[in-house]
Amino acid sequence: MIDYHYIRSNSELARYCQEWTSASFLAVDTEFIRTDTFFPIAGLIQIGVAGKLFLIDPLTIDEWSGLVALFEDVSIPKVLHSCSEDLEVFQRLLGCIPTPILDTQIGAGLAGYGSGISYQRLVEACLGEHVEKGETRSDWLQRPLTERQCSYAALDVEYLQSVYVSLVEALKEVGRLQWWHDECQQMLDNVRNAPGSAQYYQRIKTAWKLRGKNLLLLQRLCEWREGEAQQQNIPRGRILKDNSCFEIARQQPANSIQLNAIKDVSSKIVRHHGELILNMVSEALAEDDRSVLPANLAPPLGGDDMRKFKSLRSVVQDCAEQANLPAELLMKKRDIEYIVREAAWPDSLPDWRMSLVGEGLSRYLKKESEQ
Incomplete structure (x- = not known):
């Protein structure tokens, strides 16, 4: 049976965070749910320190200042694997991004283990250990968590500590350790400088086909949808699908009948948001200030x-x-x-x-x- 400590109170977390300030690095992982929400809901935070394992319960803790201070301490590397979604969890729950980060998926690529290697395959390659994946999609918001869930979660950061040590040695040997640091720093810079909701329209694959007021309408639709989805905390597709946004911008419906005729724009959407969407259409068409029109997007290479x-x-x-x-x-x-x-x-x-x-x-x- 794996040995771990389950932290469920503010005072416990504060005490351990104080102890961890002397750590040479922290192995970090999260378990979360994101099936019907815009933002991920944290179900568990795992920390591995000097061979010891800790599970932090975000459903019973609401004082995070000690962990935030640790995560922002640039003298302590935070080690995660394929961490993009974990960073979203921390941004939402703690309002911070751990710094510096060393992502073992990136480190593994630099060490010659291949591109996008899974955590399970990396542990097997580095340590010869097999990691069960049976609890990956279990309910991390149920309480109490099962012993099987807790053991699964704790093992992630137990192995992660050893994987980190192995990768550091391997990258030192080939002179690529600084490359790992540089690559992860760029990843953090990209997260911090990520485009805002006003730029989401650029992620729609067919947006390059639109010009002028059509593209302006797509931009405004997508920005409105982002705000609505975040406010309601539901997936953006529940408001409008990407293709529906594109088709509204392309067709510029003049009334609710034309709007309802667009694929995947249901009568419910027209009922709840139709007037607002049609107002956005008319306002974009009436826009006389050419300086507000988005620049044309580059088409795919050909x-x-x-x-x-x-x-x-x-x-x-x-x-x-x-x-x-x-x-x-x-x-x-x-x-x-x-x-x-x-x-x-x-x-x-x-x-x-x-x-x-x-x-x-x-x-x-x-x-x-x-x-």
């Missing part, structure tokens, strides 16, 4: 640009193979697209990438300039 993309992706793949790295970690698709469109290196990328792909990139840019 023709000669797609040829360039494939050529550059081949360069990246060759460089990645030579460095025993996943091509997706060396350079993401969006970065390759940026280079194709701008014929320039993205300023935001860490320097370690240039050390691996810079020569191949220079040859590519020179060849394209000569054609």
Whole structure:
């Protein structure tokens, strides 16, 4: 039976947080539910410190200042695996993002374990241990939690501590430890600088097809939907689906009958939000200030640009193979697209990438300039 301590009171958490200030690192994980809500609902926070395991109950604790102070202490690395959703949990529950973070999925890629490796596969590869996945989708908001749930959750941060130590040694040996820090810092910067609700329209795949007032309408629809979904704490698709937003912006319905005729715009949506949506349509159509119109979005690559993309992706793949790295970690698709469109290196990328792909990139840019 695994040994862990279950923390269910403010005073207990404060006491342990004070003890953890001397930790060399914290292994951190969360369990949460996000099936019918916009925001994740924390069901458990797991902490591993110096071989000991702690489960923190967010349903019985409401004083988080000690944990926030620890998470914001830049002298203590916080170790997580594939942490994007965990960061949302912390933003919602604690109002902070742990800093610095070392994501073991990223570290594993740099150490040669492949791209996007699961926690279970990484534990097996590093430690030779098998992790059960049976409780992944269980109800983490029920109380009391079962012993099986608690053991499953505690094991995550027990193994995570050993995985971290193993990855640090492996990356030191190949001179890539700083790359791990740089890559995770960029991930945090991206989270902190994530576009606001007014920019959500850019995530709709077909948005590039719209121009002028149609695109302005899509922007306003998406921004309204984000606010509505957050206020009601329900998935944005429960308000309007992405494709419905696009079709409203494209068709610009003039009345409730035309609005109801759009796919997936139900009579219930028209009843609850129809007047507001139709007002947004008419206001966008009446907009005379061209300065408020969003800039046109770039279409997907095609023709000669797609040829360039494939050529550059081949360069990246060759460089990645030579460095025993996943091509997706060396350079993401969006970065390759940026280079194709701008014929320039993205300023935001860490320097370690240039050390691996810079020569191949220079040859590519020179060849394209000569054609």
